[in-house]
Amino acid sequence: MTSMNLLNEISIRYPEAVSFAAGRPAEQFFELDAVHRHLDRYLDHLRTERGLTEEAARRQVLQYGRTKGIIHELIATHLATDEGIEVPAESIVVTVGCQEAMFLVLRALRRGPEDLVLAVSPTYVGLTGAALLADLPVRAVADGPDGVDLADLRRQLAAARAEGLRPRALYLVPDVANPSGASLPLELRRELLALASEEDFLLLEDNPYCVFAGEERLPSLKALDTDRRVVHLGSFAKTALPGARVGYVVADQLVADGQGGTGLFADLLGMIKSMTTVNTSPIAQAVIGGALLEHGHSLRAANTEVAALYRRNLALVLEGLARRFPPGCGVTWNEPRGGFFLVLTVPCVVDDALLERSASEYGVIWTPMSHFYPGTGGEHQLRLSVSQVDPATVDRGLDGLAALLAAQS
Secondary structure, three states: OHHHHHHHHHHHHOOOOEEOOOOOOOOOOOOHHHHHHHHHHHHHHHHHOOOOOHHHHHHHHHOOOOOOOOOHHHHHHHHHHHHOOOOOHHHEEEEEHHHHHHHHHHHHHOOOOOEEEEEEEOOOHHHHHHHHHOOOOEEEEEOOOOOOOHHHHHHHHHHHHHOOOEEEEEEEOOOOOOOOOOOOOHHHHHHHHHHHHHHOOEEEEEOOOHHHOOOOOOOOHHHHOOOOOEEEEEEOOOOOOHHHOEEEEEOOOEEEOOOOOEEEHHHHHHHHHHOOOOOOOHHHHHHHHHHHHHOOOOHHHHOHHHHHHHHHHHHHHHHHHHHHOOOOOOOEEOOOOOOOEEEEEOOOOOOHHHHHHHHHHHOEEOEEHHHHOOOOOOOOEEEEEOOOOOHHHHHHHHHHHHHHHHHHO
């Protein structure tokens, strides 16, 4: 929370600075008219395809709604269409953004003080924040060159159990991750699933950027999951409309229902949700549902133009870095296959004081990678986001960054 507040404060204080910090989607594709069109499309779906009366359709979007959501069936079709994920609609809980999905899952997994969650480090700060609210400790697992170090994962599992602790799950972003930009190779995905079954823990797969992960489409962990080891977290913020605040969780695991039988993990999450947010805004869900219907349930099809924009921006930043930082200068970076983020490794210490100087004196804002480590790490790294830049701001921002780093040598 401190890191988010710091970045917001600096952005407000230095509005003319070029920002490589924000992970928000590009705004030039937002349309107010589309909100009304998608709402009308969903209402038409209720009348013509679901057979609801006018009164029932109106009630569906204006009244308190079903706790687990009203567009779960459309999301199930979307997942099958775009990701090859075949799950029953009842295993889906529609949430207030993906952040609520994280909290619900972590709170459900927290049964006692011995429970903990593992997270590939560096990790998304929202996960560590949700774990803090759920009173669930986070233990870091090294990321490695391919996105997760399985040897370190085994060590962390063994160490936790030796301490009398119970690792419940591993959180990771398998495709063009925030913040690292890393993607797991296919074979590593299979090995990770096998290890989760062998060591009896869940995988919390957060995959908001998979639509923007480049031309080579790798199956998600959930698409490969044959043992119900993967809890899949999803969001429509990057692919449809962030202002709708609609996310979801796929939780098809079977758990004890407290009455001697079993039920879906999704039903337990729904019970927790009923005591927190009650339900996700039906109007917001209807807008997202209409967007799915308009594009044949495919957000890959809906995001063709914006995906091309992000690929262009990433290419511009990578080319600009290569021009300014030749081999041997001490500045290196990774080259993600898509998404929003990449990471620079630099000779100097990267901290909040350097960020302040960068914004005030050099007109460029970025994110210290140390903000994304549950413990120590990332002290010589910074994250650049490409989602909200253009050719003019890329050059101006990278000029400022090059000048800043030159001044530190």
